Amino acid sequence: MAKIHVNTSINGEVVEFLCEPHETLLDVLRNDLQLTGTKEGCASGDCGACSVTVNDALVCSCLVLGVEADGAEIGTIEGVSNKDQLHVIQQKFLEHAALQCGICTPGLVVSTKKLLEENPNPTEEEARYYLAGNLCRCTGYDKIIRAVLDAAETMRGAA
Amino acid sequence: MPVVEYKVPENIDAAVSMLSNTQLSTKVMAGGTDLIIQSRAQSSDPLVVVDVKHIDSMMAAVIVDGGLNLGPSMSCAQFTARHDIKAIYPGLVEAAYLIGSTQVQGRSSIGGNLCNASPAADTIPALIANGAECVIQGPQGERIVAAEDFVTGVGQNCMAQGELLTRIQIAAPQANTSDAYLRFIPRTEMDIAVAGAAVSVTLDADGTCTAARVSIGAVATTALLVPDAAKALIGTKLDEAALAAAAAAATAASKPISDRRGTVEFRRHVVGVLTRRAAVIAAERAKEK
Numbered sequence: 001m002a003k004i005h006v007n008t009s010i011n012g013e014v015v016e017f018l019c020e021p022h023e024t025l026l027d028v029l030r031n032d033l034q035l036t037g038t039k040e041g042c043a044s045g046d047c048g049a050c051s052v053t054v055n056d057a058l059v060c061s062c063l064v065l066g067v068e069a070d071g072a073e074i075g076t077i078e079g080v081s082n083k084d085q086l087h088v089i090q091q092k093f094l095e096h097a098a099l100q101c102g103i104c105t106p107g108l109v110v111s112t113k114k115l116l117e118e119n120p121n122p123t124e125e126e127a128r129y130y131l132a133g134n135l136c137r138c139t140g141y142d143k144i145i146r147a148v149l150d151a152a153e154t155m156r157g158a159a
Numbered sequence: 160m161p162v163v164e165y166k167v168p169e170n171i172d173a174a175v176s177m178l179s180n181t182q183l184s185t186k187v188m189a190g191g192t193d194l195i196i197q198s199r200a201q202s203s204d205p206l207v208v209v210d211v212k213h214i215d216s217m218m219a220a221v222i223v224d225g226g227l228n229l230g231p232s233m234s235c236a237q238f239t240a241r242h243d244i245k246a247i248y249p250g251l252v253e254a255a256y257l258i259g260s261t262q263v264q265g266r267s268s269i270g271g272n273l274c275n276a277s278p279a280a281d282t283i284p285a286l287i288a289n290g291a292e293c294v295i296q297g298p299q300g301e302r303i304v305a306a307e308d309f310v311t312g313v314g315q316n317c318m319a320q321g322e323l324l325t326r327i328q329i330a331a332p333q334a335n336t337s338d339a340y341l342r343f344i345p346r347t348e349m350d351i352a353v354a355g356a357a358v359s360v361t362l363d364a365d366g367t368c369t370a371a372r373v374s375i376g377a378v379a380t381t382a383l384l385v386p387d388a389a390k391a392l393i394g395t396k397l398d399e400a401a402l403a404a405a406a407a408a409a410t411a412a413s414k415p416i417s418d419r420r421g422t423v424e425f426r427r428h429v430v431g432v433l434t435r436r437a438a439v440i441a442a443e444r445a446k447e448k
Contacts, residue, residue, distance in 0.1 A: 004165065021208070022162040022198070044196055046349075048262055057236055057265035063195050064266070065188075067165045068210065111261065132348040133260020 008069040010035070011079025019066035026050045028066035029076060037077035037106045041135070048134035051107035052076050058114045060133075077106035080113060088158070089113055089151045098147035100138035108134045112148050120156055124149060162198050163205040167213050171296055171325055174211055179298045179321030183207045187323060189217070189232035190266030192259065193275045216325070217270075220244060225331030231270020231324045236261070238269060248329065249444060250338030250357055250437070254285035257342060260349055270324050276310045277351075279377040283310065284357035285340045287374035287384050291329045297322035307374070307384040333370065336361040337444035339437040342376070343429050345420070352377040353421040356409060356433035358441045360392060366446065368392045373405065373438070378413035378430045385412045388434055397442050405438055406431035 003018035010033070019028050026043075029035040029052070038061055041049030045063040052061045053075035054068070080087045089112050092098070099105045108131065115122060115130045122130065127148050128141075136144060163183070168174035178185055185207040188194050198206050211217045217232040222243055229238075235255045238244065245252040251269075258267050258281055272282045273293070286306040293304045298321050306327075311317050318324065338359040344350035355376035361369050373388035388408035395401035415426035 021165040024195070045192055045259070045263055048260060051262055054265075057234060058262050059265040060262045063190075063192050063263075065162065065165060065191065065195065065208070065210075068191075068212075114261075129348055130261050133262045 004067050004070075006067055006070045008072055008074055010074045011076060017066070021065065021067055023066040024062050025052070025054075025064040025066050025069055025074070026061040028069070029061060035076055035078050039103050039106055041103060041107075041137075046133075046135070047104070047107075048111060048131075049104050049107045051110045051134065053110065053114060058111055075110070077110055080109055087113070088154050089116070089148070092147040092151040092154065093144070096143045096147035096150065098140065098143040100136075100140050104134060104136045104138075108136070108144060112151065115148070116152050116155060120152060120159070122149070122152060127152075161205060162195075162208050164207040166207065166209045168209060168211065170214055171216070171323065174209055174214065174323050175296055175298060175321060177207075177209050178323060181207055185209060185320075187211055187274070189268045189271045190234060190263075192263050192267045193271065193277075211323070222247070227327075227329040229269060229327040229329075231273070231327055232268045235264040235267050235269065239264070247332065248285075248289055248338055250340040250359070250441065251282065251285040251289055251329075254281040254340040254355075254357065257281045257340075257352075270327060273306070273309060273327070274316055274318070274324055276312070276314050276316045276381070278313055278380055278382070279352040279355070280382065281340065281342060281352060281355060281376070283382040284355050284374035284376040285338065286327065286329075287382055288338055288340075288357035288359040288372045289329050289332075290359075290372060291327050293324055294326040294328060295322050296325045301325075307382070310381040313380050332359070333361045335363070335445045335448050336370070337441050337448060339440035339444065341433045341437045341440070343421075343433060351420070354378050354413075354415070354426045354430040354433060355382075356430055356437045358392075358434065358437040360397070360438060360441045360445055362442060362445045366396050366442075368395055368397055368401075368442070371438075373409060373434060375409050375413060375430050375434065378415040378426050380414075383412055385409050385434075387412065392438060397438060402435045402438060406435040409434035 039049040041047035342352040342355035371389040391404035410431035
């Protein structure tokens with residue numbers, strides 16, 4: 001079966017790739033495009049480690065076919081910082097020690113960015129519900145939530 | 160069933176043609192949150208996927224004369240953000256909001272939830288309680304099936320090869336009508352219903368229930384319409400006796416299994432409790448309309 005030619009946009013840059021119909025967007029990002037910041041956890045849509053945005057919707061890239069990226073706008077963890085300057089969310093995750101092994105962190109940062117775009121002033125409960133699909137196997141949830149709420153406050157102050 | 164071919168029809172006719180004229184196993188894909196996982200199962204049948212998300216009517220929801228015309232593949236995230244829909248069918252919106260995580264809601268759809276036909280699907284009882292109709296297009300034309308008749312078994316629906324669910328339509332509710340959906344899960348988020356109940360009630364000016372529909376989920380192979388529970392509510396002011404009778408009717412109609420998430424006895428009891436509570440919430444909402 002011939003590979004399919006896909007034209008897409010990733011973090012604002014035009015990207016072309018070839019993929020098999022069964023390959024997931026996660027496979028393509030990591031194996032073909034070397035965008036390895038997006039992590040594979042469960043590969044069944046339960047853990048959120050592979051969170052990306054597709055046309056502004058937060059999704060698990062393990063549950064998106066690579067071919068579906070054609071004509072879409074994809075956002076990954078690699079697009080969150082401004083080159084070497086960390087995004088406020090990333091800075092707050094560091095300050096609050098909101099990561100242990102780090103596998104869930106890219107997905108959590110991508111999800112948090114989307115949360116704060118939709119709701120710049122979430123309550124703790126709203127943040128916990130929104131991020132319920134991002135599992136931390138080290139179970140460091142409390143520090144993660146503190147980092148998220150601190151990032152929200154800082155971003156509101158800067159806005 | 161590894162995906163061996165990916166097709167993107169531009170309109171309904173093209174989709175029906177792709178679904179009809181095929182030698183290989185062919186499935187419709189909307190959000191893919193069930194299908195992509197199923198495609199990785201250890202069976203060797205190659206799978207052709209027909210992605211219907213580029214057909215505008217499959218992705219749109221329109222309020223027409225106070226009723227809903229829903230494109231079955233619209234994501235739950237888009238659906239639950241629609242305040243105009245929530246104002247009319249708050250119970251259906253809360254059912255859609257309960258499916259999976261934020262990430263899963265970014266892809267999953269009410270039509271997909273319906274076609275996937277899980278006994279525990281959250282939106283199916285809410286569709287049934289609201290009297291939803293499923294518009295199906297096939298090579299021989301269009302047919303309409305009531306939501307309670309759409310699912311025929313665990314993971315099975317009434318559609319033949321070549322047919323596509325093209326629209327879910329709900330007629331405008333009568334005045335002072337509202338709905339509610341409740342489910343029980345052992346966690347607070349990210350779980351599958353152990354039991355669920357959706358209720359729609361219509362009240363007259365002095366608060367007497369003049370019409371009702373009750374549907375229960377996760378307590379049988381398919382979500383069930385429970386006419387006896389509705390009868391217990393109609394003609395009452397949803398007093399204690401009526402609510403108890405509705406709960407008993409829901410329990411009596413349930414045919415659950417025991418599994419690691421709940422026993423038969425627990426599910427039969429809880430589905431009655433959920434029916435009673437959903438009826439109270441639906442009535443409160445109906446009074447506010």
